Amino acid sequence: MEMAFNGSSIICDWFLRSRARKALGRCQAFTLIELLIVIGIITVLAAMLLPALSRAKEAARTISCSNNIRQLGIAAMTYSLDNQGSLPFFLDWLHSSSLASSDLTTGKLYPHLRSKTVYLCPTDKMTLPISTRNGLAANRQSSYSMNCVICHDSDTARFVAPTKTFLFMEPNLSASDNTGMIGPAAFQGVSAKAVSTRHNGRGHLVFCDFHVERVNARTGAKLERSKRFWLPATTDIMGFGAMLPDP
Secondary structure: OHHHHHHHHHHHHHHHHHHHHHHHHHHHOOOHHHHHHHHHHHHHHHHHHHHHHHHHHHHHHHHHHHHHHHHHHHHHHHHHHHOOOEOOOOOOOOOOOOOOOOOHHHOOOHHHHOOOHHHOOHHHHHHOOOOEEOOEEOOOOOOOEEEHHHHHOOEHHHOOOOOOOEEEEOEOOOOOOOOOEEOOOOOOOOOOOOEOOOEOOEEEEEEOOOOEEEEEHHHHHHHHOEHHHHOOOOOOOOOHHHHOOEO
């Protein structure tokens, strides 16, 4: 009698456990509608997070670009200390003055930098098309241009307002512009003289006192109309001041 009771108890226990497992299995499974809802939620979250992630990546690239142009300024300062206070010439700071050259290692500032990556903004690099000529890169190797008006007054001791005259700009450059120079006249460089706005509407400048600023298009346009922005000293043998309406 006891054995029969024990046997029925075991069977009942097995049955209850089996039902529980089946019920648990049904609870753990997703219906198609539930699955679609989950996918929809994930899609919405991804759409919300991706722009923030993109902005964070651009912020990192902006900091890198700012560091690049600051290093160019420091290299120019070091060069001037080694050359009796004179800044490098606008035709050979980036590469040798040969028009056919685009080798950064031949430029006057390269010995003070020892890195090609410093010359190229990471955001700008992403937009440059891949182009080669004779196995070498055919596109420009730099995102920055030097104020070519400074070549007429490169002695920093004569600068009137070094905090207002820029030395290097991050301008809008064509993919083939390897000149490394920028000026207020149309013939000075291949590109338009506008400051780039690739960093969330802003671009970088390093001034002759070697401080860095990030300016928007409106501020950039205002600066580009100013004589002092381009002319470091009181002399103006080329008459660039006549092209500029503001002091």
